[in-house]
Each structure stands twice: as C-alpha cells, then as structure tokens.
Amino acid sequence: MTARPRASVRDFSAAIIDWHARHGRHDLPWQRRRTAYRVWVSEIMLQQTQVATVIPYYQRFMQRFPGVGALAAAPLDDVLHLWSGLGYYARARNLHRAALRIAAGHGGRFPRRFEAVADLPGIGRSTAGAILALSRGERFPILDGNVRRVLSRHFGVAGSVSDRAVLETLWALSDECTPAERVDVYTQAVMDLGATVCIRRNPSCMSCPVSATCAARQTGRQHELPSPKPARKRRRRQVFMLAAVRGDGDVLLERRPEKGVWGGLWCLPEFTTAAQAAYYARRMLQGAPARPVPLEPVEHAFTHFDLLITPLLAQCSGSASAPDPAQTLWYCAREPARLGLPAPIRLLLERLAGVTGRQG
Numbered sequence: 001m002t003a004r005p006r007a008s009v010r011d012f013s014a015a016i017i018d019w020h021a022r023h024g025r026h027d028l029p030w031q032r033r034r035t036a037y038r039v040w041v042s043e044i045m046l047q048q049t050q051v052a053t054v055i056p057y058y059q060r061f062m063q064r065f066p067g068v069g070a071l072a073a074a075p076l077d078d079v080l081h082l083w084s085g086l087g088y089y090a091r092a093r094n095l096h097r098a099a100l101r102i103a104a105g106h107g108g109r110f111p112r113r114f115e116a117v118a119d120l121p122g123i124g125r126s127t128a129g130a131i132l133a134l135s136r137g138e139r140f141p142i143l144d145g146n147v148r149r150v151l152s153r154h155f156g157v158a159g160s161v162s163d164r165a166v167l168e169t170l171w172a173l174s175d176e177c178t179p180a181e182r183v184d185v186y187t188q189a190v191m192d193l194g195a196t197v198c199i200r201r202n203p204s205c206m207s208c209p210v211s212a213t214c215a216a217r218q219t220g221r222q223h224e225l226p227s228p229k230p231a232r233k234r235r236r237r238q239v240f241m242l243a244a245v246r247g248d249g250d251v252l253l254e255r256r257p258e259k260g261v262w263g264g265l266w267c268l269p270e271f272t273t274a275a276q277a278a279y280y281a282r283r284m285l286q287g288a289p290a291r292p293v294p295l296e297p298v299e300h301a302f303t304h305f306d307l308l309i310t311p312l313l314a315q316c317s318g319s320a321s322a323p324d325p326a327q328t329l330w331y332c333a334r335e336p337a338r339l340g341l342p343a344p345i346r347l348l349l350e351r352l353a354g355v356t357g358r359q360g
C-alpha cells in the first residue's frame with residue numbers, strides 16, 4: 001500500500017459536486033420520487049449490472065411492486081419471474097426476504113436507523129449508506145466498486161481490497177470525503193464519476209473534474225489502481241439436463257434448491273451424467289424413451305466458472321404426471337406460468353419448441 005494522498009478531501013468533494021450539476025445523471029427512473037424503497041431496489045439491481053440493463057427491469061418491478069407491502073405479499077416465484085435474465089438471483093431472494101422482515105418487524109415501513117437497514121438480508125454497509133444518503137440526505141459514506149476505483153486512483157491507494165487494512169483506508173477516505181451537506185448530491189456524483197468517467201478500462205482523465213489532484217494520473221498508474229484481487233482459477237463444469245416433453249408439448253421443470261446456482265428458480269432437471277438422466281426418465285416418467293437424445297449444448301458463463309449444459313430430449317408419450325408436484329411442474333410455453341427462469345433455460349425452452357415443432 002502506498003502513502004496516503006495529499007489532495008484535499010474538501011476540494012475533491014466540491015469539484016465532484018460541481019461536475020455533477022453539469023455532467024452527472026439526473027433522469028434515471030430511481031432518481032424520481034426518491035423513497036428509501038425505490039433507492040433500495042435500484043441499488044440491489046445495480047450491483048454487478050449496468051444501468052442500461054437495469055432500467056427496464058426496474059420499471060417492470062416498480063409497476064408490479066410499488067412498495068414494500070406489495071413485495072412482501074407476493075410469492076417468491078413472482079419476484080424471480082421479474083428478475084429472470086438479470087442474474088445473481090440471490091439478490092432477488094434477499095429483497096423478498098427483507099421485505100417480509102420489514103412487513104413483520106418494522107410495521108411495513110422501511111427502517112430509519114442505519115443498523116436496522118444494514119441488518120436486512122442482502123444489504124451491507126455500503127448499500128445501507130447509499131439508501132440513507134440518497135433517499136434521506138443522511139451522512140453515511142459508501143464504498144461500492146465504482147467509488148473504490150475513484151478513491152484508490154485519486155488518492156493513490158494501492159493493495160487489494162481483500163486486504164483488511166486497504167479496505168479500512170478506503171472506508172476512512174470515503175468517510176472524510178463525504179460532506180456534511182448535500183450528501184445525496186455528493187453520493188450520486190461520486191458514483192456517477194466512477195460509472196461514466198473513471199471507468200475500469202481507459203478512464204477519461206481529460207474530462208475528469210479531479211484530474212489535477214489525481215495521484216494515479218500524476219504517476220501514470222491509472223491501469224494499476226485499484227490493485228486487482230488475486231485471480232482465481234476459472235473452472236468449467238459440465239451437466240446434463242433432461243428435456244422431458246409431454247404429448248401436449250409441455251416441458252418438465254424442477255424447482256432448484258434455495259442455496260446454490262439459480263437458487264429457487266425453475267430449470268430442466270439436472271444430472272451429472274447422461275446415464276443418471278436416462279434412469280430418472282425411465283423411473284419417473286410414463287412413456288419416456290430408454291435413451292434420451294442429446295441436443296446441441298448451451299454454454300453459460302458465471303463469475304467464477306463456465307457451465308456447459310447438454311440437454312437430453314425425452315419425448316414422453318401420453319400425459320405423464322409431475323413426479324413431485326411441490327417441486328416439479330409441466331411448463332406450457334403457450335400459457336407460461338409466472339416463474340423465475342434462468343436465461344439459458346429460457347433459451348433451451350425456445351430451442352425445444354423448435355425441435356419438437358411446438359410453438360410458444
């Protein structure tokens with residue numbers, strides 16, 4: 001870790017606030033009627049996800065769940081349905097759990113105290129700070145990925161954030177930079193700077209309001225800061241999914257366990273070998289063929305591994321019943337139920353309709 005910076009934090013905050021008035025983002029859907037609930041949902045959706053991707057999801061979500069009460073009253077399947085395709089589904093499950101907790105423990109009103117907000121499922125220190133700063137103008141620092149990048153570069157903080165001392169230095173800097181007034185504007189401004197100017201690759205230092213005092217720019221280390229986390233070796237997993245199709249064209253889906261990849265979403269039944277899939281089909285489904293037919297594989301990239309899915313088509317004669325009605329169902333693409341479906345499964349269902357000649 002390098003020595004702490006010597007740029008004035010007050011000048012830094014003032015310059016960013018000034019820049020934001022002219023160049024910041026002012027018309028995003030969650031910037032209208034900034035309630036804690038609306039900011040909360042936007043902050044969760046924006047984790048690991050670009051603004052342009054989030055906007056349509058956010059608008060649909062707000063239409064269906066305009067407040068905590070509506071979210072708490074909805075079945076989890078409805079929430080996952082609206083989240084389908086956005087990825088990182090633990091975020092949606094935690095939103096729903098947190099809404100239930102707010103309904104039960106906070107009289108249905110979003111809590112006001114920082115500790116109570118940070119204690120909700122899926123909300124850490126930075127998100128709690130952002131919610132309270134943006135919706136209520138309360139002075140709390142934030143340290144999401146964008147802000148970490150701006151502060152590391154501007155104040156020349158090297159070292160991985162997996163190092164506790166580095167993280168504490170950045171939190172202390174964030175706290176120092178957060179002004180006593182106009183906290184909501186500063187918070188939005190520093191997030192916007194990280195998202196639009198001080199971006200990961202090729203930051204636009206020429207148009208940066210704090211370039212004159214930026215340690216990374218002065219030393220030409222924009223691409224070294226923030227120091228990357230130690231790289232994890234990327235894994236590759238192969239699975240087989242049984243694409244069981246009934247006589248009427250409906251496809252067998254299975255709800256995945258809450259924990260793990262695509263937790264709580266609906267998928268084709270998954271197996272580690274093709275033989276296991278064939279055994280399941282013979283045992284559990286009426287009129288299933290002895291050997292399901294392999295279809296073109298689908299590849300999906302997760303953060304730390306790649307998943308290769310080989311679908312195995314089993315066209316069942318007649319109207320096979322669901323093996324376990326609580327955890328499995330026959331999915332009708334023509335009248336789809338409101339369920340959470342991972343993007344690769346949606347793709348497989350579309351392909352399947354083409355292969356079996358059934359259109360959704």
Ligand code: SF4
Nearest residue numbers: 198203205208211214
């Ligand atoms: S000068 Fe460049 S590296 Fe420094 S904060 Fe601005 S955009 Fe980031």
